[in-house]
Amino acid sequence: MAKEKIVLAYSGGLDTSVILKWLKETYDAEIIAFTADIGQKEELDGLEAKALATGASKVYIDDLQEEFAKDFIFPMFQSGALYEGQYLLGTSIARPLIAKRMVEIARAEGATAIAHGATGKGNDQVRFELTAAALAPEIKVIAPWRSNEFREQFPGRAEMIAYAQEHNIPVTASAAKPYSTDRNLLHISFESGMLEDPWFDPSAESNKDMYVLSVAPEDAPDQPEYVELTFEAGDCVAVNGERLNPLGVMEKLNELGGKHGIGRIDMVENRFVGMKSRGVYETPGGTILFTAHRKMESLTMDRDVMHLRDSLISKYAQLVYNGFWFAPERLALQALVTESQKNVTGVVRLKLYKGNVIGAGVKSPVSLYNPDIATMEADPSQAYDQNDATGFIHLNALRLKVSSGVEQSKKQ
Structure with missing residues (x-):
């Protein structure tokens, strides 16, 4: 009988x-x-050579960068997604793409x-x-870190390193490795080790070598x-006038952002x-993309559509964070997001300076901003009669007056 196949x-x-x-x-697979x-x-x-030397019968290394940018990063950024007010979901959004390709390979190979190697304490196992x-x-999922047998054999990193050495598996890890990293086109994350102490300061001069994608803001150029x-x-299609595909946009913006020390965050999040x-x-x-997209929306997006999307x-x-990228509710939300973006078209100018992304202008052929209406001077269009605000305020104040009257009567 043929051996069982497992895609790892x-x-x-x-x-x-x-x-x-x-x-x-x-x-025995x-x-x-x-x-x-x-x-x-x-x-x-x-x-590839390492996987084969370790015992893999076959190795896939698939370039998914363009799909990642086009079908995952860009749709997510249209939504304005930001987890707990800070996290741009760099690791979270990559996992459904990886898992999607895994099941495609499994079906093609008859596995x-x-x-996966995600631990039983993290988010990735769920994703x-x-x-x-x-x-x-129909495909079974094996999670070794949730296996009692695996954890008994490998209670810590020292046992894993010893096992690797015993089986001639080349690894660069050491028992003293200070933190773990995860990198992709959108970001790089650092966690565990010394970072488990929330009082530890990764931005200190002595820890500058930890960072990979950006210079420290204080070391960034002195000129914006x-x-x-x-x-x-709703999608960025050009940078400085040069037409780029989504992958090209991300690569160019990563280069610019890294040069100016942009995009570093340090947070305690809820798994x-x-x-x-x-x-x-x-x-x-x-x-940079998140900031630019928001500014483009401010000029071109209907107020109540924006507020609905923002809610x-x-x-x-x-x-996204919890792993429901392919769930029907996320797909339904995406349909609303896509509809909201149909007029998010134009050009945003930003100033990059020592870790900051500063708005420096926005324009659009479908702008909803009308300076003739918004002006503090005389309104040449006469589209807005300031006297109309009196009735508008009276109507909106009615329920407040009624509520206040009830509160006053309770005190009598």
């Missing part, structure tokens, strides 16, 4: 390297390693299961498995740089599984 989400780090070998031995290229750059070097449930409920972003129907965790993030290009930002961000 493989990064080449200590955990997934050990898991690859462990799965092969424990399940054929392991197909899958790595999604979503912007990890040099982290992908040598992965009965997919596996991977909810995506699998939505797209391929202006950048213009062109939008069509879906119930605990709080501290994360440090660099999102240089995403921060759903927290829900949308929560759905």
